[in-house]
Amino acid sequence: MEILKFTKPELFFLDLKVKDKFDLFQRMFEKLREGGFVKESFITGIIEREKNYPTGLQLSGYGCAIPHTDIEHVIRPTIAIATLNQEIEFQSMGDPKSKVNVNVVFMLALSQKQDQLEMLKELALMMQNQVIMKKIMVTKTSGEFIEIIKNVSI
Amino acid sequence: MGKNFKLLVLCADGVATSTIALVALREAFEDKGMIADFTQGRVVDAEHMLKGGNFDIVISTAGTDLDVETNVPIFSGIPFLTGIGRDEVIDQIKEIVNKK
Numbered sequence: 001m002e003i004l005k006f007t008k009p010e011l012f013f014l015d016l017k018v019k020d021k022f023d024l025f026q027r028m029f030e031k032l033r034e035g036g037f038v039k040e041s042f043i044t045g046i047i048e049r050e051k052n053y054p055t056g057l058q059l060s061g062y063g064c065a066i067p068h069t070d071i072e073h074v075i076r077p078t079i080a081i082a083t084l085n086q087e088i089e090f091q092s093m094g095d096p097k098s099k100v101n102v103n104v105v106f107m108l109a110l111s112q113k114q115d116q117l118e119m120l121k122e123l124a125l126m127m128q129n130q131v132i133m134k135k136i137m138v139t140k141t142s143g144e145f146i147e148i149i150k151n152v153s154i
Numbered sequence: 155m156g157k158n159f160k161l162l163v164l165c166a167d168g169v170a171t172s173t174i175a176l177v178a179l180r181e182a183f184e185d186k187g188m189i190a191d192f193t194q195g196r197v198v199d200a201e202h203m204l205k206g207g208n209f210d211i212v213i214s215t216a217g218t219d220l221d222v223e224t225n226v227p228i229f230s231g232i233p234f235l236t237g238i239g240r241d242e243v244i245d246q247i248k249e250i251v252n253k254k
Contacts, residue, residue, distance in 0.1 A: 049166075052166070053166035053197075053216050057232065057235060058238070059236055059238070060238060093171075093215060093216065093217075093232060093235075094215070094217065094218070094230045094231075094232035095218070095219075095230075096216075096217050097219075113169055113170075116169070117169060117170045117173055120170050120171060120174060120235075121174055124234075124235045127235075127236065128236060128237040
């Protein structure tokens with residue numbers, strides 16, 4: 001899968017404990033900032049975008065979110081992935097007034113619109129695959145995580 | 155079949171998730187030999203686009219409560235991202251197309 005071009009072992013947050021989505025954004029942003037992947041403005045971009053256009057998606061038996069923002073906040077493109085110890089609340093992309101309990105988060109920090117489209121396409125297909133998603137949710141190491149995704153043919 | 159049908163596909167930025175929905179719909183239409191004219195846009199431009207566009211259906215991945223006065227039916231494009239309810243939406247859209 002193309003997504004592996006963008007993932008970095010240090011940007012996997014597996015079995016992460018956070019109290020809400022803001023806590024989650026902060027934790028992911030700090031690592032992204034530390035690694036020089038995004039600008040300081042990235043966090044505000046993510047929060048604003050999520051407020052105006054939420055990204056929670058209800059799948060069969062689990063929820064996912066794909067927080068992202070404008071490409072101008074990104075320095076080096078990457079995708080950070082978090083699996084959550086306890087699900088947290090996002091607003092729904094399809095109905096911003098309703099809530100989705102999210103288990104897996106794909107935070108896109110991409111610098112090209114075309115990459116954003118391609119990755120969303122791929123992630124949408126991956127999210128629909130219950131077998132893979134259920135494996136991902138219990139994975140404890142980034143090595144295992146990468147192996148699972150590697151074996152997906154989409 | 156073969157009537158010209160106009161669909162407006164909207165998402166937050168007018169680029170990403172609307173493209174996913176648009177491609178899926180176009181393929182579903184082509185499979186049935188249906189011809190449609192697709193336009194893509196941002197939800198914030200919905201009102202402006204609907205005014206002059208003469209659209210038959212709107213599909214939005216960023217909420218269906220568009221705060222626009224219109225008689226054009228609005229469908230959620232989320233099924234094209236999650237796969238849940240995808241066939242149902244396509245069937246509903248096809249039904250509207252066939253009635254035209």
